Amino acid sequence: MLLLLLVIVVPAPAYAQQEQPPLVRVGTEGTYPPFSFHDPRTQELTGYDIEVVKAIGAKAGWRLEFVETQWDAIFPALDAQRVDLVANQVSRNPERAAKYGLSSTYTYSRGVIVRRTGDDRIKSVADLSGKTTAQSSTSNWAKVAREAGAKVEAVEGFAQAAALLQQGRVDAIVNDNIAVLDYLATTGSKDVEIAGDAGQAGSEQVLALRQADAALLSQANQAIDALKADGTLRGISQKYFKADVSVQDGGSADLSEGRGPRSTWDVLRSTAWPMFVGLVKVTVPLTALSFAIGLALALLVALARISPYRVLSGLARAFISVIRGTPLLLQLFIVFYGLPQIGLKFPPFTAAVIAFSLNVAGYAAEVIRSAILSVPRGQFEAASTIGFGYAQTLRRIVLPQAARTAVPPLSNTLLSLLKDTSLGSVVLLTELFRESQLAAAESNEFLALYSFAGLYYWVICVALSAAQKRLETRLNRYVIA
Amino acid sequence: MNDIRIEVSGLHKSFGDLDVLRGIGFTTSRGTSTVLLGPSGSGKTTLLRSLNALDTPDRGVVRIDDVSVDFSALPPGKAGRAAAARLRSRSGMVFQSHNLFPHRTVLQNLTEGPVVAQKRPLEEVVGEARGLLDQVGLADKADSYPYQLSGGQQQRVGIARALALKPRVVLFDEPTSALDPELVGEVLAVIKDLATEGWTTVIVTHEIRFAERVADQVLFLDGGVIVEHGPPGQVIADPREERTRRFLRRVLDHG
Numbered sequence: 001m002l003l004l005l006l007v008i009v010v011p012a013p014a015y016a017q018q019e020q021p022p023l024v025r026v027g028t029e030g031t032y033p034p035f036s037f038h039d040p041r042t043q044e045l046t047g048y049d050i051e052v053v054k055a056i057g058a059k060a061g062w063r064l065e066f067v068e069t070q071w072d073a074i075f076p077a078l079d080a081q082r083v084d085l086v087a088n089q090v091s092r093n094p095e096r097a098a099k100y101g102l103s104s105t106y107t108y109s110r111g112v113i114v115r116r117t118g119d120d121r122i123k124s125v126a127d128l129s130g131k132t133t134a135q136s137s138t139s140n141w142a143k144v145a146r147e148a149g150a151k152v153e154a155v156e157g158f159a160q161a162a163a164l165l166q167q168g169r170v171d172a173i174v175n176d177n178i179a180v181l182d183y184l185a186t187t188g189s190k191d192v193e194i195a196g197d198a199g200q201a202g203s204e205q206v207l208a209l210r211q212a213d214a215a216l217l218s219q220a221n222q223a224i225d226a227l228k229a230d231g232t233l234r235g236i237s238q239k240y241f242k243a244d245v246s247v248q249d250g251g252s253a254d255l256s257e258g259r260g261p262r263s264t265w266d267v268l269r270s271t272a273w274p275m276f277v278g279l280v281k282v283t284v285p286l287t288a289l290s291f292a293i294g295l296a297l298a299l300l301v302a303l304a305r306i307s308p309y310r311v312l313s314g315l316a317r318a319f320i321s322v323i324r325g326t327p328l329l330l331q332l333f334i335v336f337y338g339l340p341q342i343g344l345k346f347p348p349f350t351a352a353v354i355a356f357s358l359n360v361a362g363y364a365a366e367v368i369r370s371a372i373l374s375v376p377r378g379q380f381e382a383a384s385t386i387g388f389g390y391a392q393t394l395r396r397i398v399l400p401q402a403a404r405t406a407v408p409p410l411s412n413t414l415l416s417l418l419k420d421t422s423l424g425s426v427v428l429l430t431e432l433f434r435e436s437q438l439a440a441a442e443s444n445e446f447l448a449l450y451s452f453a454g455l456y457y458w459v460i461c462v463a464l465s466a467a468q469k470r471l472e473t474r475l476n477r478y479v480i481a
Numbered sequence: 482m483n484d485i486r487i488e489v490s491g492l493h494k495s496f497g498d499l500d501v502l503r504g505i506g507f508t509t510s511r512g513t514s515t516v517l518l519g520p521s522g523s524g525k526t527t528l529l530r531s532l533n534a535l536d537t538p539d540r541g542v543v544r545i546d547d548v549s550v551d552f553s554a555l556p557p558g559k560a561g562r563a564a565a566a567r568l569r570s571r572s573g574m575v576f577q578s579h580n581l582f583p584h585r586t587v588l589q590n591l592t593e594g595p596v597v598a599q600k601r602p603l604e605e606v607v608g609e610a611r612g613l614l615d616q617v618g619l620a621d622k623a624d625s626y627p628y629q630l631s632g633g634q635q636q637r638v639g640i641a642r643a644l645a646l647k648p649r650v651v652l653f654d655e656p657t658s659a660l661d662p663e664l665v666g667e668v669l670a671v672i673k674d675l676a677t678e679g680w681t682t683v684i685v686t687h688e689i690r691f692a693e694r695v696a697d698q699v700l701f702l703d704g705g706v707i708v709e710h711g712p713p714g715q716v717i718a719d720p721r722e723e724r725t726r727r728f729l730r731r732v733l734d735h736g
Contacts (some may be wrong), residue, residue: 381535382580384644386594387570396597400584478584478626 007058025085030068031157031441034182048240053087070156071136080340084402085210092453100208101217104224109286111198114173125199131171159441181255237429271439282431294360311467323362336427348428371406411468454467482713486511487679503705514676516692534565540718546649573643577655578667581627588623591645613641633664654682
């Protein structure tokens with residue numbers, strides 16, 4: 001079999017000519033149990049899809065790198081070449097087949113409708129008309145719901161959808177029966193139940209690749225066929241579902257003995273450390289770096305803004321106006337998803353630093369500008385009579401005095417930035433908030449986990465506020481007796 | 482001729498429609514004190530600020546010692562700024578509202594210019610600066626911040642800061658106008674000492690009695706021109722021009 005693979009691989013140019021095995025970046029949610037989630041004991045990414053794609057990678061001779069992001073960002077990431085392949089229960093449909101390279105089927109499943117327990121208004125797909133469902137907005141299940149006449153509320157994963165349903169904010173969910181069974185077994189929830197099939201004959205889940213990567217697709221298909229033939233897929237499926245979902249009619253999935261419910265305390269204890277790591281490794285460096293670069297840029301923009309040169313001050317004014325007039329999330333998406341389309345592709349952390357520091361620059365520039373203008377005219381004149389040039393006057397006379405005025409509003413900018421870095425979770429950054437999302441998807445402990453994440457943010461903010469106070473005292477020492 | 486420290490000719494300056502200087506010319510000799518008198522709006526402060534290019538005249542020539550700038554032919558941009566900076570480097574300036582650097586100690590206010598702009602060695606500059614503080618009677622305030630001083634002390638530091646630059650000329654822009662009356666004396670005493678020590682000074686002031694005692698030359702300005710000039714014994718004690726007499730009467734009545 002391996003020999004056969006080798007024969008097929010050799011003519012494929014891009015991947016075969018490299019000496020090292022090709023690196024394949026796999027896009028997956030990491031929040032969709034039991035297909036793609038983090039094992040609460042080890043924090044490792046695991047699940048049916050993860051094990052399947054690992055087996056495929058081993059067969060095809062790939063090196064794998066997993067990139068976790070929310071569902072609605074997965075296909076943009078594939079388009080922007082941030083991932084090479086999506087393994088996340090992608091259902092085959094005509095639209096996707098037209099746009100992407102879809103592999104052989106590795107999961108056969110059926111859609112089911114979930115309702116609040118005892119809600120008799122919803123029994124079949126026909127009953128969804130005029131109702132509201134919660135779905136990942138770009139998923140195949142959302143399409144099914146829309147076609148049935150339902151209004152779709154966009155969510156970031158099944159756990160969120162289930163929470164909305166339980167809270168009565170939506171009427172139903174359409175999703176994969178396996179995902180639903182896993183949820184019921186894991187949470188022990190009696191609040192929601194399966195109302196019936198989602199009408200389709202059944203759905204097929206596949207890997208999605210870019211159409212241009214035909215060689216990679218054919219390697220994937222060869223590997224899937226081989227894994228079906230040698231029973232590997234059946235083994236993985238049995239382990240998770242006690243049925244073989246890799247073939248049609250392989251029995252009903254049974255997840256009743258799966259991951260049982262855990263106590264809130266247990267969930268918090270196992271998540272506290274990964275959240276702390278996300279804080280220390282991503283949130284804090286991202287904040288510090290973006291703030292430092294942003295301040296430097298802000299100073300330049302502020303100086304340009306007050307310079308007598310019309311072109312310079314016009315450009316600065318335009319920059320400030322654009323930054324302050326558009327949402328930060330949109331700026332982040334432009335840098336991360338937009339710029340690659342004109343050939344400017346940055347890794348997630350770099351992209352986030354660029355977007356955040358430009359944003360800081362836009363806001364801080366106005367703070368610095370007004371602080372500079374608050375320094376009395378006589379100080380500039382006195383500096384020039386002792387022989388100082390522009391740069392010396394700024395550095396030694398004006399900025400130290402402007403700092404007094406600027407520190408309180410700049411501290412606000414810093415605190416906002418710290419919290420805004422949670423938006424990094426949507427551009428593939430596993431920072432503090434993303435860690436809490438991952439854990440919440442697996443355990444459904446929204447209140448406890450998000451509160452705990454909030455506690456981390458709050459503690460850092462308190463520390464920063466204390467530092468601000470000390471700095472202000474220091475800067476005030478020459479005006480207050 | 483070598484004794485001429487400041488030479489001004491044909492100086493014109495207007496702010497919008499207002500002609501503030503309309504053809505000013507005068508010279509001052511080395512080691513002398515020149516006092517500019519005149520009603521407010523006469524152009525005396527603008528004239529003083531033109532001597533170190535804080536205000537840029539539209540036309541005319543200013544020469545201080547070896548640096549001469551023809552404002553009629555001032556090149557635009559960087560070259561013009563460099564010429565202005567060279568002229569400025571020949572003088573020290575004492576402001577009406579002292580303009581000390583609030584975030585620097587008294588000593589640092591003095592050393593900043595010589596060390597940072599003139600790039601002279603710190604130790605030498607500090608030694609001189611302490612000497613100057615001693616001279617203005619503030620040796621014990623070297624490490625204070627400006628806010629800890631009285632108005633008169635602040636202005637004396639302002640004078641020491643100007644002297645620390647070792648300028649050829651010291652310019653005073655109404656150095657006592659912002660002070661409480663009881664603090665005026667100590668500042669004028671310091672300025673008088675400088676004059677007797679041989680510094681070349683140009684002083685804008687309303688203190689007529691002080692001008693009488695300290696000035697070698699008095700210039701009376703009105704409407705942007707020099708109406709009358711000469712030694713104080715003539716311009717102040719026995720003015721020829723009616724405008725001068727009217728001004729002096731008014732000021733002395735109130736003084």
